[in-house]
Every structure is written in C-alpha cells, then in structure tokens.
Amino acid sequence: MFTIDLLKGQAIPLDNKSGGLAIMAVTAIVPIVAAIGMFSFYSKIEAAVSAKEKEIAGCEAEIAKLSDALERQNAMEQEKANYGKCLSEVKSSIKKYTQWxxxxxxxxxxxxxxxxxxxxxxxxxxxxxxxxxxxxxxxxxxxxxxxxxxxxxxxxxxxxxxxxxxxxxxxxxxxxxxxxxxxxxxxxxxxxxxxxxxxxxxxxxxxxxxxxx
Missing domain, CATH: 3.30.980 (Threonyl-tRNA Synthetase; Chain A, domain 2)
Structure with missing residues (x-):
C-alpha cells in the first residue's frame, strides 16, 4: 500500500511506537535532570550552612575568650578597689598614729x-x-x-x-x-x-x- 504525502510530511502522524519511546525517554530524563539540579542546589546550601556553622563556632570561641578576659578584668578591678580601700585605711591609721x-x-x-x-x-x-x-x-x-x-x-x-x-x-x-x-x-x-x-x-x-x- 502506497502513501501519498501531499503535505510533505507535515500532517503525517508519528509512528505510535516511536512516539511512545520518545515520551518515555523525556519522562525519564526530566526527573533525573531535576534530581541532579536539586542535589547540586542542596549541596551548595549544605556547604554554605557548614561554613556558617564553622564561622559561628569561631565567633563563639572568640566570645568565650572575651568573656574570660572580661571576668578577669572585673576580678582585677574588684581586687584593685579592695587594695585601694586597704591603702586608704592604712593611710588614715598612719595619719592618726603618733610615734611615742x-x-x-x-x-x-x-x-x-x-x-x-x-x-x-x-x-x-x-x-x-x-x-x-x-x-x-x-x-x-x-x-x-x-x-x-x-x-x-x-x-x-x-x-x-x-x-x-x-x-x-x-x-x-x-x-x-x-x-x-x-x-x-x-x-x-x-x-x-x-x-x-x-x-x-x-x-x-x-x-x-x-x-x-
């Protein structure tokens, strides 16, 4: 049986078998491509989160160091105040003391x-x-x-x-x-x-x- 194509192939439908294979191929490729894209996206997010976590850990370590330094400074200031009070009392006592x-x-x-x-x-x-x-x-x-x-x-x-x-x-x-x-x-x-x-x-x-x- 001969087929005469007066429209030069523009209106001839694809073979059902070939069309089905093409649709199946496209259907399989799209999720794979999407999965690859999502994996790449989540990998970048995970890397960014990991970097931020390291940055936060570094900041927390610095804060801990500064907290220790602040505590030492406060302790030194308190000790300085105590020494100043003692010296003031000694000075007052010496002032009142008479060498007999x-x-x-x-x-x-x-x-x-x-x-x-x-x-x-x-x-x-x-x-x-x-x-x-x-x-x-x-x-x-x-x-x-x-x-x-x-x-x-x-x-x-x-x-x-x-x-x-x-x-x-x-x-x-x-x-x-x-x-x-x-x-x-x-x-x-x-x-x-x-x-x-x-x-x-x-x-x-x-x-x-x-x-x-």
Whole structure:
C-alpha cells in the first residue's frame, strides 16, 4: 500500500511506537535532570550552612575568650578597689598614729633630778568639731576628732622642792621642739601622802594634745 504525502510530511502522524519511546525517554530524563539540579542546589546550601556553622563556632570561641578576659578584668578591678580601700585605711591609721619614742625621749631628757617618774599612760578621747562639708564648704558639719592625753605621775620628798621642780618640768615640755607644737595644754594636780612613815608629794601631770594629733 502506497502513501501519498501531499503535505510533505507535515500532517503525517508519528509512528505510535516511536512516539511512545520518545515520551518515555523525556519522562525519564526530566526527573533525573531535576534530581541532579536539586542535589547540586542542596549541596551548595549544605556547604554554605557548614561554613556558617564553622564561622559561628569561631565567633563563639572568640566570645568565650572575651568573656574570660572580661571576668578577669572585673576580678582585677574588684581586687584593685579592695587594695585601694586597704591603702586608704592604712593611710588614715598612719595619719592618726603618733610615734611615742621621741616623746618618751623628751620626757627623760627634761625631767628634773629631784623628782621621779612613777607612772606613764595614754588616754584616748574625742571631741565634736564643726568643719566645712567636703562637697559644699559653705555648710558646716559636725565630726568627731580624736584627742590624746599623756598622763604622767611624778613624786618627790619634802626636801626636794617638788613644786618648783614640777613647774620647771612643765615649762621644759611646753617649750620643747617635740611636744610644744603638739600640746593643747598641761595641767598639774597635787597629792600628798605618807609612805613608810615619810611624806611623799606626788603630781599628776596631764599633757593634752591638740585634736587630731
């Protein structure tokens, strides 16, 4: 049987068998190509995610280092503050501290030979003083200021002219370079007593230091 193609093949349908094979081939290739494309796409995403995870891990490591450094810095700042507080307290204590060695040396150098030093002691007290407020000098505030008193006891016999000796002793202390500038006042008090049948004259001498010294 002969087929006459007047339309030159434009209207002749494909052979059913050949057309089916072509459709099957296209149907099989499209999912494969799509799968390859999706695999490539997901591979790129996975690589990008992995890179980001590494970057995040690096950032977390740096943050941990900075956190440790910040903690050390805070600890050092706290330690510095504690040291500063201790130094301030030491400075305050040193300021209030009086070296008594020069004072004792002055007493021994100036006490008359006719009297004997029988006792020596220190009394601490405080007085209220009004001083300018640090942040506003126009305002006066009341504070407590330490006052120290050096208590001396001296004794002498009736023939020693104890009264004159004590007066001379007090004058020497007031004019001494060590005690003179520090003293607020010196006051004596007399006490007569009999010891072993003999009259003994005793004097209590109070050397009051200026407040804060």
């Amino acid at each position: 060695s020069p004072v004792l040396a002055t007493l021994m150098e100036n006490i008359p030979d006719s009297v004997v030093l029988t006792s020596l002691g220190i009394e601490n007290d405080s007085v209220k003083r009004k001083v300018p407020k640090p942040d506003d000098p126009k305002i006066k505030v009341e504070i407590s200021v330490g006052v120290r008193t050096l208590q001396l006891s001296v004794s002498g016999g009736p023939q020693s002219n104890c009264q004159e000796a004590v007066k001379d002793f007090m004058d020497r202390l007031e004019s001494s370079a060590v005690l003179g500038p520090r003293l607020e006042k010196i006051t004596p008090s007399r006490k007569d007593e009999i010891v072993d049948g003999q009259e003994v004259i005793s004097y209590e001498i109070s050397c009051v230091f200026k407040p804060g010294l």
